[in-house]
Amino acid sequence: MNLMNDLSVSDPEIFNVLTQEIKRQENGVEMIASENFVSKAVLDAMGTPHTNKYSEGYPNKRYYGGNEFIDISEDLARERAKKLFGADHANVQPHAGSQANMEAYFAILELKDKILGMKLDHGGHLTHGSNVNFSGKFYDFSGYGVDEDTHTLNMDDVRREAERVKPKLLLSGFSAYPRKLDFKEFGEIAKDVGAYHMSDIAHIAGIIAAKLHENPIPHCDIVTTTTHKTLRGPRGAMILCREEDQFNPEDKKNLAQKIDSAVFPGMQGGPLDHVIAAKAVAFKEALQPDFVGYQDQVLKNAKVLASTLMDNGVDLVTGGTDNHLVLVDLSNKGIGGKVAEKALEDVHIYTNKNMIPFDERSPFDPSGIRLGTPALTTRGLKEEHMKVIGECIAKTLDNPTEDSIKTKIKAEIEELVRDFPMYPGFKIVG
Ligand SMILES: Cc1ncc(COP(=O)(O)O)c(C=O)c1O
Known part of the structure; x- marks a missing residue:
């Protein structure tokens, strides 16, 4: 698959930002519960x-x-x-x-x-x-x-x-x-x-x-x-x-x-x-049978993510999950959602700050972050990878301002996703 061959000539500025965004998606772990990666066929149709x-x-x-x-x-x-x-x-x-x-x-x-x-x-x-x-x-x-x-x-x-x-x-x-x-x-x-x-x-x-x-x-x-x-x-x-x-x-x-x-x-x-x-x-x-396998893996991944986080001292709203998302309660961490979201972004884990039930903080800096497994599951990550990611998240939340620790976590995350190309065979040509 070749991407944007002509665009690099006609509009290099947009070509460059599109390229940067593809690299950002590829080099990080996308845990925003409302996001996913569409298939190449869906991209083609668009x-x-x-x-x-x-x-x-x-x-x-x-x-x-x-x-x-x-x-x-x-x-x-x-x-x-x-x-x-x-x-x-x-x-x-x-x-x-x-x-x-x-x-x-x-x-x-x-x-x-x-x-x-x-x-x-x-x-x-x-x-x-x-x-x-x-x-x-x-x-x-x-x-x-x-x-x-x-x-x-x-x-x-x-x-x-x-x-x-x-x-x-x-x-x-x-x-x-x-x-x-x-x-x-x-x-x-x-x-x-x-x-x-x-x-x-x-x-x-x-x-x-x-x-x-x-x-x-x-x-x-x-x-x-x-x-x-x-x-x-x-x-x-x-x-x-x-x-x-x-x-x-x-x-x-x-x-x-x-x-x-x-x-x-x-x-x-x-x-x-x-x-x-x-x-x-x-x-x-x-409508294809393998979609059921995909959703089943989304749920299994979310369960392992939830248990790994809790095993590593991270509180979850309702103490777990039955679906694709987990809601982290940061109250015991001494930080709000804004700091947590930024610290995780620093290590290339993408999440969003989120209100939790009975939250006493504001929507701009609430007491929670929301994490989800749909996008990572599309990339092929499984339970063993969720364990690694869960541990990385817990460590980051415990050390949100420790740059030396975050640098190591970021390297671990980049290493982890390297084996899971977002679009196998995808080449940026320009
Ligand atoms: C439950 C629910 N309804 C509606 C929407 C709105 O969708 P859109 O962002 O496409 O307007 C969202 C988006 O996150 C949602 O979570």
Whole structure:
């Protein structure tokens, strides 16, 4: 695979930064739980003349001519997405997870309607009601949280909160919660309080596709997800839903039509056709049997990472993990997330600072960091490598300002990843 042959001549400045970024990704360990490395096939699909096309609308119902082949890509992406999750309907056009959530809310809610979602400092996402985000400004959000002792979700508490708030929408899903979700119970609570149930499975979509986590589809009206996290597709999102709007069966539009209208013309103009083609490629990959093996390894790696960290004096929220991420509680280390993230970056371990439940620090320098195994697993790292990385993380957190120690750890990390090229055969030509 040759990369960017012409770009080095036409735009050496951009060629250079792209090259530097590839080297940074290759020479470090990528532990940001929301990141992954797409396949070469997905990269190939993205870098195609599909990007040249305007195709507002949907297959066979476009506002522009010349969409006969674009229609085929989008239909393939929609059909594969439906098959992967067992959904009635798929809209693969959302440019990003945040827009997918906005579009889903717009499809079924009026401004200022009540939504109940997971509190942000307990694991929820910005689009689940942050007051600096459209969600918190446009809707009346309330939050359910984790149990004060176990830091896990107690479904009796969620039910009590739902009965108190009586939301029009009950939202499940998270950005930082290391345990499984009980979608069936969320669905029952929503039914009992007369709410729609929507799940934002951005983080765990790949694990669900591999059937290693309960599928929310049978228990939800709407499911949104990004396509670039555990699902290992291009940056973007999609919305899956039932055909029927259970609360408004007489409406002219059913739920699937309402979702499609909210995406276009409601929120977006032309879809990113090159990205939709790449989504189709990623969904095909996720339908293959080896995708299950990949997700299984993601989970095994996360478990070994968690136990290694705890064995080396690092506290974890909930004392472990059932999914692809672990949430480190730095309280016993005497440092905040900002210092920890920077110290780890110094040794080429990439993470993000993160709030932890009942955090007394600010979001800009919270008490936690979040780590994940999807990207490293894609590179081929296994349990024995997670042990080494876990020990390196623990040592770095104990010595965040000791340059001589960090230099040694960085060398160890670089040595470790050398045997795991990000794209075997990938050559930068320029
Ligand atoms: C649960 C959840 N929903 C939505 C999003 C937003 O996705 P995007 O960054 O593509 O807007 C994220 C991103 O991290 C997320 O974790």
